Amino acid sequence: MAEAPDVPALPALRAVLPGGVLRRGGVVAVQDRVRAWGEAPSYLALALAAGASAGGAWCGVVGLPGFGIAAASGMGADLGRFLMVDEPGERWAEAVNVLAGAVDVVLVRPPRRPSGEHVRRIGARIRRTARQRGAVLLVAGEWPGADVRLRLTESVWSGLGAGTGHLTGRRVTVAVDGRGAAGRERTARLWLPAADGAVREWVAETAGSTGTAGTTDRQGFGGISAEIRDGGEVVRLWSA
Known part of the structure; x- marks a missing residue:
């Protein structure tokens, strides 16, 4: 075979x-x-x-x-x-x-x-x-002895304006470790999902850039964040 x-x-x-x-x-x-x-x-x-x-x-x-x-x-x-x-x-x-x-x-x-x-x-x-x-x-979920383990260490939803709006995407940090070749922890910052539902790399905005259309973050008018605590996701909302 x-x-x-x-x-x-x-x-x-x-x-x-x-x-x-x-x-x-x-x-x-x-x-x-x-x-x-x-x-x-x-x-x-x-x-x-x-x-x-x-x-x-x-x-x-x-x-x-x-x-x-x-x-x-x-x-x-x-x-x-x-x-x-x-x-x-x-x-x-x-x-x-x-x-x-x-x-x-x-x-x-x-x-x-x-x-x-x-x-x-x-x-x-x-x-x-x-x-x-x-x-x-x-x-x-969990699996004893998994070869590769992926988890979120950071999660931030975007899309709310000054207390209103629609969720348009989520920025996350993915941490990966495991056994053998996966033993060294690696991380990636992604849109998961992006505004169009796709998955893509997230690159930090530089001064003067417009970023992703329709999104706001902690420095904008408002939004939603999520903290990962003991495997659970704690969601918080804020606005101007």
């Missing part, structure tokens, strides 16, 4: 992923939600799945009835390459094992912290061997 290539990522996320790709046989754990076991994935997990499908990979989604189809589409996802198992209940691990043999990426939110048996069995199922092409396990 010819060795399958690793799975592509969106250009804005390549700088923080080892080798700029999602490696087959690896586990990527993503954390940037308020509730550890909520029904929807984070924008960050969506962005990774969106980039994979946009690059031609097939994706399975397990245990996420609130999967953000519109948000994923705005990030460039090919929705025709997604297979959904919305509510597998206690059989979520079985669903992951089945999909891992058919798709390139499995995005899962376990209903609770996975057991050691879950970790071992799923790890064997996604591994790249002479008999199986391997898959990427993308976990919206």
Whole structure:
């Protein structure tokens, strides 16, 4: 069996992923939600799945009835390459094992912290061997021994004017660490999402620049910020 290539990522996320790709046989754990076991994935997990499908990979989604189809589409996802198992209940691990043999990426939110048996069995199922092409396990939440861990250390929403307006985008700082090649922590500053729903690098504005149309920040008239505390997101509003 010819060795399958690793799975592509969106250009804005390549700088923080080892080798700029999602490696087959690896586990990527993503954390940037308020509730550890909520029904929807984070924008960050969506962005990774969106980039994979946009690059031609097939994706399975397990245990996420609130999967953000519109948000994923705005990030460039090919929705025709997604297979959904919305509510597998206690059989979520079985669903992951089945999909891992058919798709390139499995995005899962376990209903609770996975057991050691879950970790071992799923790890064997996604591994790249002479008999199986391997898959990427993308976990919206925690996973013991994950190869790569992504988390938000800063999050600021933009778009409010003097107490009014509409949210137009979120600037974030993504920190990445893990095992092996991912051992050294790296960070990236992104629009996640930008005003048009896409994911792109955020570059600090210079004096005299106009910045992103329709956005304001802490130095403007007002806005929304979010602090990440113990894995949760604390949102604050302010205005002039």
